[in-house]
Amino acid sequence: MKFNLNLFEKILNNVDKPGRYIGGEFGETVKSKIDGEVSVAFCFPDTYEIGMSNLGMKILYGALNAEDFIRCERCFAPWIDMEAQLRENNLPLFTLESKTPLSEFDVVAFSMQYELCYTNVLNMLSLADIPLLAKDRDESYPLILGGGHCTYNSEPMADFFDIISIGEGEIVLPSLMGLYRQCRDEGVLKQEFLQRATKVDGMYVPSLYEVEYKDDGTLKSFTPKNGAPAKITKAIVENLDEAYYPSNPIVPYLSTIHDRIMLEVFRGCIRGCRFCQAGMVYRPYREKSADKLNLLAVDCVKNTGYNEISLLSLSISDYSELPKLTDEMLKWTDEKKINISLPSMRVDSFYKDLMEKVMSVRQSGITFAPEAGSQRLRDVINKNISEEDILKACDVAFAGGKDAIKLYFINGLPTETDEDIVAIPQLAKKIVDHYFASPYRQKGKSISVTVSVSCFVPKPFTPFQWFGQNNIEELIRKQKLLSTSIESKRISHKWHEAKVSRLEAIFSRGNRRLSEVLVEAHRRGMRFDSWDEFYDYSKWIQIFDDCGVAMSFYAEREIPFDELLPWDHIDCGVSKEFLIKEAKKSIEGTVTPDCRTQCSGCGANKLGGVRRCCL
Template identity: 50%
Template sequence: MTDRKQRLLPTVQKPARYTGGEWGEVQKEKEQVNIRVAFCFPDTYEIGMSNLGMRILYGVMNEQPDVWCERVFAPWGDMEAAMRREALPLWALESQDPVKDFDMIAFTIGYEMAYSNVLNMLDLAGVPLHASERTGLKNIVFAGGVCTFNPEPLADFVDFFSLGEGEESTVEILNVYRRAKAENWSKERFLREVANVPGMYVPSLYTPVYEPDGRLKEIVRSEGAPEVVTKRIVQNLDTAYFPTKMVVPSTEIVHDRANLEVFRGCIRGCRFCQAGFSCRPVRRKSPDVLYRQATQLLENSGNNEITLSSLSTSDYKGLRELTDALIPYCEAHKYSMSVPSLRADNFSRELMERVQAVRKSGLTFAPEAGTQRLRDVINKNLQEEEILSTCAIAFAGGWSHVKLYFMLGLPTETDEDVLGIAELVYKIIQLWKEKGVNRKRGLSIRLATAYFVPKPHTPFQWEKQITPQEYLRRCKLLKEHLYSKCVEYDYHSPDLSRLEAVFARGDRRLGPVIEEAVRSGARLDGWDEYFRYDLWLEAFAKCSVDPDFYTVRGYGEEELLPWDMMDVGVSKAFLRRERRRAYADSVTPDCRHGCAGCGANTLLKEARCDD
């Protein structure tokens, strides 16, 4: 007879997401391993399997002979409903065993709006949500990813957080757990020991105290808990662990191609960008190492496409050397290569033409702000002339699609800046009339604006978010000034970005809110078909938490911030300085045109920053 789980599969969309069995998945004998880790990604299979960090750490953990790391993803709504109806607890793909049977449950969290999925997955697994309710060494829940640079909203639920890059620290965590298991430690003893591993934050060792007006007053530490937790980095990316044998999904995922990261960190310093500051210092891989890894990735996976990823691939110092070798290799084997996040400079234009010889896809620009003044405020070193000259070349070469991304609600933004977006769009349309060769097909401009979310560890971490009403007014103002039919403008609803702002700079008082929202059905918030703003508003009201406290209030520069214990390498003094420069409309050159003294170089032991 067919078992219950197999009977559910024909009733749900894309059942291959739930069965495992892909090329390259790691199978081990469960009797032969000592530590079983359920590695959870708090979103669907298609999103999670596109995440490079998860793939690297899956490899890191499974390299340990006595550890078996398996993958777990959030089920889509139809599967969740079926699981709840049939009382089937959440399972891991490789063994199909329930997550609650695992020693450790790990999460990688890159997006605040995945918090509901973290709780919902624990709930689906039948694992108690609160760290305090899980008393033994079984089901230790830990988490990493960029969101953990302010992990406080999840402090009630996660036993410890692993800050920064995990290639080395994850092995150290497993070493502590291995000893704990062998010597039968209590959970408290394990957590105290793990807190001594650099980069680990154990929230139960800290107690926040609040002022009567709600601001954070102090954080009381337990004895032995580190004062500051400094994120971990890999010193040398050439010698760091990197898996060239990866799982190849049997069903289509979002980024369905081999993915090779060329460097980490960013030299740019756009003042709104969390990754740009929290992923410093800049460290690169050598072109020869990358070439070898690229060929191995393609040969081992059977993929016919590879993407060279990073925060800003044009800034990779070895880009010419690498592409000079890789493009002929790809052509010979009929592989295609994609290079996202290129800047509008000369070499990138040339590269764009070389790699996109066959397909003419669209051009994408993210000027983020409509006037040069505001682009200087946010330190987005993109000049209008660069955008226009790239468009001119592209239009002459047959391109006819342009995508433009902006933010609304940036610090110091005025209506003039908003209308500057419309002016830029107008100039691009005029340029098309002059240069466009493919006139019959017509120009298509897709314009999108996002609602600015101030993020921790950026020069804008203290800023107020504008109100949703004001955001919508600015959207409307912009819309009224777009006259051409070739422009398609879509502005994101402010609801999701408002919540994102709450959780990005949130504290522990948000734990009950997340729990309440999840209990009433919030999950898959990143998906329009499931996002329920009303559930979140009800949860805030029920828990007497005012979202405005975290958004439109803004934080004082002298105020103790919930994430002040987390050190990402960039100093607070530098962030303050950058904030002053923003208000003075002055740009800070990129790291290669003069070190601005952010402090992240102190994380490097031997090598120099961006060497």
């Protein structure tokens, strides 16, 4: 299909926010097509505003384009109105930079950050006129590459991808593109290239594995063939100070979700909360140095013109050089009227000095994440914070003039009882009472506490991966119980839809049998499942029913420790033995100290890395 630019300009007049589709932003990389290049269409299966806020995409777009032989361009999921226009006018999905159809690229790469984007991946392939299943694509089609957070269990998407890149891509993806070019020069066919690709760190080629199931639907065997490795170890960047970092990212015209400088401070997490996938799969913990970060911040401000810098990591207050970094930055940011923000604070490390340095006076509220209401359950999940810590953090907030506290909790955690649920509003009430007894209470002012509750989703590579999710009725009953237990009008309650969390759980712990469900869902027009206005749970029930696949098998089932898991062939660093040990400790309610206090031997440090949690 030839891309008709005149037609494209005409249809732009018929869509909302045409700025999503035109590119041309400050900082965009537009390369001319050259002989011998490897062209990559980097696709984010959600809207422009969400994709352009993704740090991973910024890093990889920059790292790939930093190579002379790689031309990397962007593509996002078109909104419903644009999709209708493309289909009606028979225009293929295209990249922003050169308005080239995806099918004309050597490689089409998808960044998958959440399971509910899977239908968007399929929809984008279909809009690009590319067959969905890897086995239906001959040499004439681009190589379809997957990456991102979801790839720690990408089995539901395995049949659609030629290669899935596990782990951190900024070093290995350019290597893979180099191999692609070499194979093309040698006239090597796709099948041979895929086999060679398994030699590049973190590259998983799903078609090189044979899957067998038992009668009960669980895995019987997962067997490599043609010399593919039995385990694929994720790729990491050992030295973050030396790795590529985008100090001149694209500055969008449209206002995006995270419209500011994102400064990544460290990877991994020393905490080990037992429900948290990011806290496990991004290990080993590796820091950047404060000196390097300060230099990067200066560059980013100069190159982008943003007036806000967000320090990014899983739990920012764990950064060993945080006081040094904030002091160094404040030396120049104040004068330039630039704000520093810290998006993820733990209550046990939220102190006055830090708040005064980084909190804008205009923000009236602050957010903490106790995750569970009772101490018992906080010990089960290994949150390692006490009620005293929480109230102390609130004191700091009150002293700083904050009068709105938002608290994150999770419903449906393993071992949860009704007492644990009721403890959530009780904790909120204690905070309200604490405010009125506080010497920092401002005359005539009141307090609002928002309790925001999500549903537990068992995630691969967490100690909770073996536990089932509560069924919908139980999750809804718990939400109601929580709601009716609130006794103060100063406490408000927000919750996440259980029906959405259920689908997330299904795909999180899914196997290859779900690819058929996804194809059917795509055929019935499912897309943008992470958007309230398009999510239709009743349709999903129908699709699973019609495919003869039981939702409860994936979402609710408690899995025995000795069962072969669909993601057992992936090595994220943390060992299965460690996860089992943690799961058993959780049932006993025993906590594990953070990695700086004492190494608990999770195994991730075998991958290497500098400036780690322990050496």
